[in-house]
Structures are given as C-alpha cells and as structure tokens.
Amino acid sequence: MLNDANQNNRTILIAPLNWGLGHATRCIPIIKALQDNNYIPIIASDGIALALLRKEFPCLKFLELPSYEIEYAKNGKNFKCKLLKNSPKMIEAILTEKKLVKTWIIEHGIDGIISDNRLGVYNKSIPSVFITHQLNVMTGNTTWLTSRLHQNIIKKYSECWVPDIETSPNLAGELSHIKNNSFKLNYLGPLSRMHKKDVPKKYDLMVILSGPEPQRGILEEKLKIELQRYEGNVIFIKGIVEKNQTKEQIGNIFYYNFMNSRQLEQTFNESEIVLCRSGYTTIMDLAKLGKKAFFIPTPGQYEQMYLARKLKEEGLVPYADQDSFIIENLSELKLYDGLHSSDHTVNWERLFSVFQP
Template identity: 60%
Template sequence: MEMETNSKTILITPLNWGLGHATRCIPIVKILQNHNYIPIIASDGEALCLLKKEFPYIKILELPSYKIEYPKKGKNFQWKLLFSIPKIAKAILKEHKVIAKWIHQYDIEGIISDNRLGCYSTKVPSVYLTHQVTVLSGKTTWLASFVHQLFIKKFKECWVPDHFNEINIAGKLSHSQNKKLNLKYIGPISRFHKKEIPKQYDLMIILSGPEPQRGILDTLLQKEIKRYDGKVLYIHGIIEKEQKTEQNGTVTFYNFMNTKQLEKAINESETILCRSGYTSIMDVEKLEKKAFFIPTPGQYEQEYLASKLNEENIAPFENQEDFKIENLEKLSSYKGFKNSEKTTNWEQLLRIFE
C-alpha cells in the first residue's frame, strides 16, 4: 500500500553572480526539506556547479545565463553593465518562459528566486529573495532602484535577509521608503553554525566573485601572503570537478571547499580575509569572526558595506589596488562581529506556499 504525501515542490533559483547567491540558498533548501517540501534547484554556471556538489540527490535544472562580466578596471563596471542590459533583458524573458514550462512539467507549486528577475509566475506563489531593495549605482541609484522595485512587485512577497530595525547589516541597501513593496525581513541567513573548536589557522583567505576580478585579487594576495608571519588557509574560490590542495610553507591552498569543510575551517581560523559581499558578511557575523574586507572594484554595494562596517568599528577594509599584508594589523582595534541570535519563524514564512 502506497502512502499519500502532501509534499509540495518548490523551485529555488539563485543568480549566478559570484557564489554568494548560491551559498545563501543552501540553508533555504535545507529549511524547505525540514518542513516537508521537495526542492528543485535551477541556476547556471559556477553557481549551478556548486549546488550540484552540495545536493547531488536533488533535481538540478539549468537556466539561461545573464552573462554578467566584470571589466579589468573597476571604474568601467557601470559602462560594462549598461552595455549588457539588452543581453540581460533577453535572458530574463527567456527564463520567464522556461519557468512557465517547468511549472507544468515538474508540478512546481512555489518559487523562491534569489535575484533572478524572470523567475516568477502568477500561477504559483513566487518569493523574491534580496538584500538590495535599494540598488546603489552612483548617480543612477534612483533609476536602478526604481527598475529593481518594479520587478520586486511582480512577486507575491520579497524576503529580505536582514533586520528591519536600526541595528542591521545592510543599512540603506535593505531598506526602502516605498510602502507598496511587500517586504518581509527574515533576518540574516547563513549555511554555517558556530562551533567552539581549537584554532588551527591565524588567517583564512576566501576568494569569490566573477572573473577577472577574482583572478586579479588572487594574484595580488599570493604575492602579499609570502610576507605574512602565521599559518594560513587559502581558498582560491575556483569550482572544479575535483578538489585540489597544495602546501607551500605555512600556507595551505585549496581550489574550493564544500559547506562542511568551510564551516569547520572558518571556525578554526582566527581572522577572515574576503570580499565584502553580503553573503560573506552574513557568514562571518554568524560565526562571530574578525574579518578584513577587500571590496570588488567598481561594485558600489560592496564598497558601501565595507565602509559602513568600518565606520561602525566592526571590520576594516582596503581598496584592492592599495592592499598590503600589513593592513591586517588594523584588525586589533576593531571589535569584530557579534551574532544577533534572532530566530526566524520559518513555519510562518512558508505558509505562503500553502
């Protein structure tokens, strides 16, 4: 006799722009499973490769790529993005059509889209996940925010992984004066858990983000790390078929780590050096680490977050072109991160799919 199940299938679609959108969807997938939902994951590129490794037993689908590229010079990023708009718009329309087909093909009854603008439907409850309700883009911030919020309104709800009150992480990024947006502040989310284990490394370097900026920073840090006096764990942030490791003096190199390995390694590390991407910030906040940030050149969001955390005396930062290993000495005068410990009511949030 077969048992009946009322489990609903939910599609999770993180944007492939660096790995942050994909990694912060990992706890979302696990939460859905814990609440008796059946997750299907869809993305493209490195984000898709990472999620395949994390969830080899879950159905994985491929979406059209936005093909967002970074210039070698950060000051040219706005122009590069501007010229990419027709290509991105085409991908958004294409993914919207694909979603409509998948709803029937895979009996999908809900969608959670992490910054993929075309992954919504009027036929099933659709949730948009973002920390950038306000999109910083210099002089065009008002226009970028207006367009982004037009897309947010197409979704039934917008989940913001931050706090609503004055004590928050993303500041003006995650807040808006637009009262017509159905925003729900779900608190910071992370795939990691804090563990009290002996320290093994003085410094952990975690690289991430799109090329060529990831590679440029990689080259810079491999030169600088030679003058660091301490034990280092260095993650290149390159998702490949096989995991590779190399020992060079006091520095241990990995091409990538899975979630369990990263959780253990970060807990074992005294200090974290990484980009000031929002997912990375949520991770170090959850694990209550001291961190030093190097924003991706030309990315206003990361520059703003790094500056905000510096002003709050939580974490120092330096621009990529000016970074020297001696900058890490600033860490001693910063207080580091403290986890807010707010519990999210996932049972209530997930009622949107009932």
C-alpha cells in the same frame, strides 16, 4: 510535527543568481528548511552557482537556466559600462527564463517559486517569492533609477524576503531598508549555512575569494605576492568550483580551489582572522560566526563599497581598496570589534505558508 497541509509534498522551484557564490550559498539554509518542512525543492541556476549546489544536494533535481553572462571590468571605473554593454544578453536571458519557468510549472508540477535575484524566474499563476538584500541598488549617481527599477520588479512577486534585521542595528543598512514600499516584505534576519563551534585555532589567517572574473583572479594573484611577507599559517580558498577538489601547500600557505559547506564551516571556526570581499553573504556568515575580518571590496561594485564603509564607520571591520592593499594592513584589525549577530530564529512554517492553497 509537520502540519497536514505540508503532507501534500508541494514542489518549490528555488533559483539563485549566478553572481559569485553568495546567492547560491545563502539559499542552502532555505533549501534545507524546505526539506525539513516536507516540501520538494527543485534547484535551478547556471555556472558555478549550479555546480556548487549540485555538490551540496546530490539527490535533488536540478534544472539549468541561461547565464546572465555577468562579467567585471578589469578596471573598476568601467564597472557600469561593462554591465550596460552586457545588458542585451542579460535581457535575453531573463526573457528565456520566463519561458522556461512557464514550461517547467507544467512539466515538473511546480507549486511555488523562490527567486534569489533572478529577474525572469516568476509566474503569476503560482505564488512567487523574491529574495534580495538590495531593496535599494547602489550604482553611484544612478542609484535612484536602479533602485526604482528593481522595486518595480519586486512588486510583481507575492512577497519579498529580506535576509536582514528589520530594526536597527542591522547588517545591510540603506540597502535593505526603504521608507515607503508597496509590496509585502518579510525580514528573515541574517541567513547563513554556518554554525559557531568551539574548536582549537589552526590557522592565523583565512583567505576566501569569490565573485566573477576577472576581478577574482586579479585579487588572487595580488594576494599570493602579498602573503609572501606573512609569517603565520594561512589557508587560501580560491573560490573556483571544479569537478574535483584540489589542495596544495606552498610554505606556510595551504591552497584549496573550493570547499563544501561542512569544510568551510570548520575552516572558518579554526581561523583567527579572515581576509575576503565585502559581499553580503560573506558578511552574514562572519556575523553568525562572530569573526574578525578585513575586507577588500570588488573594484567598482558600489554595494560592496557601501557595506565596507558602513561596517568600518561602525568600528566593526576595516577595509582597503584592492590596488592599495598591503598585507601589513591586517595590523589594523586590533582596532576593530569584529562582526556579531544576535540569535534569530526563522519561522519557516509561517514563511512557507505563502505556498499553501
């Protein structure tokens, strides 16, 4: 039964970053929990993140935020340079976000904010929560600086929610754990919209892509060539969110442009192994489902490289660099245990109490 305080139907703005689909998809269980606890979610984002959430929650209110215009370099070595080059546009977007949020609080009667890595979605006049698994931001030899800057941003918020286990073993390691902090941390445990099901296996291999261009497209073209030498049944989700779902069969490969959560959950469960990026949301999904996977980290993205190395060293998941990957690498999977996570129940009522007067 809902408590009396929640009968007020308080309105919460939830805003995931549009960097691939991971930030949007890990907000899905939070949005559902808000609804289950009698809150009214309003979703704000841009690009494919906004498009995906519109498909998942067609009856909710949506607001559009400015794009951070995040792009990857064609050469992974130029990743930091590309981000620095785009930083003026990002700063402009963050400042615009702040102005929009201030207006929306009055216009839409917003009582609280949940920002998943959107740095301008914050207002000191109402409870504001920041979601991140990156208390430390890996950027090579500048990690100390980017981590300090990120932590200073987090300090502004009422609380920081971390989708990982506080103790060891955990999924994100040094990314999600710091020795000294000056802000309120709540560890949620891994967040996933997926559920493990006992269903017959239909596919030998599931390929799922995500992330900004051009690297998503570069990997898609490479894998299309490599998969010509793969003999099993393959389902290939390109990670392109469009108005209509498209599907195509070429030989033993079934191609989809995107899938909704229900379809993805079914496909994950029907697949023997998964080939994908080492993005953190994907890792949480794989752990929830207890899947064996092979990772190809996005070139130049230090976070994905760190996670891939960590999980390989722990004997859980093998990986290969994008340039050197060949389909025969999948034979390494028999040497690794795969991902698993212990059951973790989130006390949403306690977490959401931050939004109560």
